[in-house]
Structures are given as C-alpha cells and as structure tokens.
Amino acid sequence: MDFTARFLDWLAGLPAGWLYLAAAAVLATEVGLLAGLVMPAASTMLTVGFLAYAGRLDLTTALVVLTAAALVGDHVGYLEGRLVGPRLRRGWLGRRVGDRRWDRAEALVAARGGRAVLLGRWVAFVRTLVPRVAAVAGVPYRRFALFNAAGVLVWVPGTVLAGYLAGASYSRLTGLAGVAGAVLAGGAGLAGVAMWWRRRRARAAASRGGPCAGPVRPRRSPLRSRSWRGRPARNRRPHPAGRARHREPADR
Template sequence: MQELVNLLTDLPPLLIYVLAAVLVAGETAFIVGLVVPAEATLLTVGFLAYLGTLRLVPAVILMIAAGLLGDTLAFRSGRRYGPKLRSGRWGTRIGHERWQKADAMLARLGGRAMLGARWVAFVRTLAPRLAGGAGMPYRRFAPGMRWA
C-alpha cells in the first residue's frame, strides 16, 4: 500500500484529478462499476487530500461532478438502448413481468429510487440505465441523482 501512495504522490495533482474523475464517471457511464466500484478511488482521493497531495474542496467538487456526469451518460444510454435491450436476448431472460415490476417501482418512487440506488453497489451502476430505459423523465431522475 505504501508503494501505491508513493507512486500517486509523485504524480502531478492534475493527472490524479483527471484519472480519478474518469474512474468515477466511468463507474456508471461505461458499466465499469460492476467490476471496479469507485469507492476505492474516492477513498484514495480523500487520503491524498489528507496527505496534502490534492486539495480537498476541488477534489470533492470534481468527484461530485464526475459522478453526475456518469449518471447522466448512463441515463441517456438507457433512454437510447433500453427498449432494444428489453426485447433482446438478455431482456427476455429477465422476463416481462420483472420489467413491469421495475417500471412500477420507478413510477412510484421516482427520484427517491435513484437516491437509494446511489448507496447500493452494483445497483448504482445499473439504476440510471433502468430509469432511462423505463422512460422516466430526466427531471424526475435528476433530483435523486443530485442529492446522492
């Protein structure tokens, strides 16, 4: 672990900010979160801010913006490819009744469902796509995302 910290503290702070933002945004935008959740990145950024390598306020603002960007890209991906996914091979394996249950939950809970999804690993990665594919208006999706 000490070797990783030494490696990161030797990098230019701008590069660390950019890499961390890409990892946080990529968690939901590119479904990377199913394999590599962003919690480790966020903890590392916080630790580097504690060490003085990064500044805390810019790091927090950038990580929030990266998370919002990733969620927005995932929502748009769900909006665009959701219907195709539901009618495809994987979508039919899930089953029409399960899709209907998910749609009903999103209709009932709206942005609150998205807020809750932000705190559950793996669900956080898939929920924006589900919301977009279910046709949830962005104005209902965004409040849950904004406060997460």
C-alpha cells in the same frame, strides 16, 4: 494482491493533476459505461480523501472534480437507457451483468420511482444500472436529475471526507503507536512468560511424580464412586430402628 489494491497503489503514485483526472474517470465510467461495474469508485474516493489529508491533493478541488464526474456519468447512463432501451439487458454486456442485478435494479425503480435513483446511489452495482432502468421505465428527466443530484451531493463529498477523517485518525494513532505498542507488547510478553513457566513446572512435577503447581483434585476410585443407593433393593439391609418402626401392631 487483487485488482483494487493494485489500482489504488497505481493511483496513489500519480502526480496531482493526473490523479484528479484518473479519479474523475473512475467515477464517470462507473455509471457512464455499463462495464464500469468493476470500477472501485468508493475505494478511489476514500483514497483521494486520504491523500488530501496527507497534502498530496487539494480537498476542495477534489470534491468539485469528483462530484462533477459522478453527475456526468449518471446523465450518460440515463441517456444510454433512453436511446438503447430494453436492448441493453439483452446485449452481450447486459447478459454478463447477470439477471439478478438487473432484477434488483428494476424492482427498486418499480417500487420507488424517481426516489430509486437516490436510494440506489448507496448500493454497489445498483447505482450503475438504476439510471438506465429509470430511463427505460419512463422516469422523467427532471425528476431523475433532481434525485440524482441529491444523491451525488451527499455520496461523493461524504465518502471523500470519510477518507480525509481516516487520514487524520491514522496520524493520531501512529503518534500513539510508540507508547501503546510498548504497553501491549510488554503485557503480551509477560503473559507468555507466565504461561510458559506454569506449563514447565507442571511437566516437571508430572515427571517426578510429585505435586505440581496449583491444587489437584483427587481422583475417585471407580469402585467407590458407586453409591449404596445404586444397589438393588434386595441387597439392602434395613436399619433396625426402621424395622421396628414399620412393624405391624400385635393383635389384642
């Protein structure tokens, strides 16, 4: 079991109040801290939505708490980029992030400007780096706040509601599992029995040397499989009619 699965199991076992706080901490630290690259924010929001459908959490409270936490984390990341600047990438933790991820975030900000904050919200790892890169690139705070709010207000509720709808679909599927499972299991069982019986008859027929189940195409002899057309031209005997047809006329 990997880190994400163990974390989600631990999260689902918490009381409601602590679960809100733990989920909010995940969303805030994913962008607020550079080390938050490893935080499973999307999986956490899906789990929260699923638990809200199950009645463990209040859906409205979860949406408000997680949206606020994501906004706080993004602004902390932007502030860190303003204060530290390019030294973030040259630091020990920045080097651990990898040049490829930094280059991807910088290219997105260079090409899109403030809109990169909105677009980067949907890409893992990039949403952690884009607020810092935008601050270093000189994107104005108001522009950053506008696009960031637009992205968060779509990303967080959309992901939580996806988990909520997944819980609803899961409950419907489990309700139909009895009938559907019986039908599928019965069909699979019949198909397995039919295949076993056909193979058993084929093995029995082969052992007796008699006919087996199903039509069998006769094997052609290797001596008869060669057509007369494959013989050399000198061995062919022309047909008498053909010989007469190609005979040259006699001289008159």
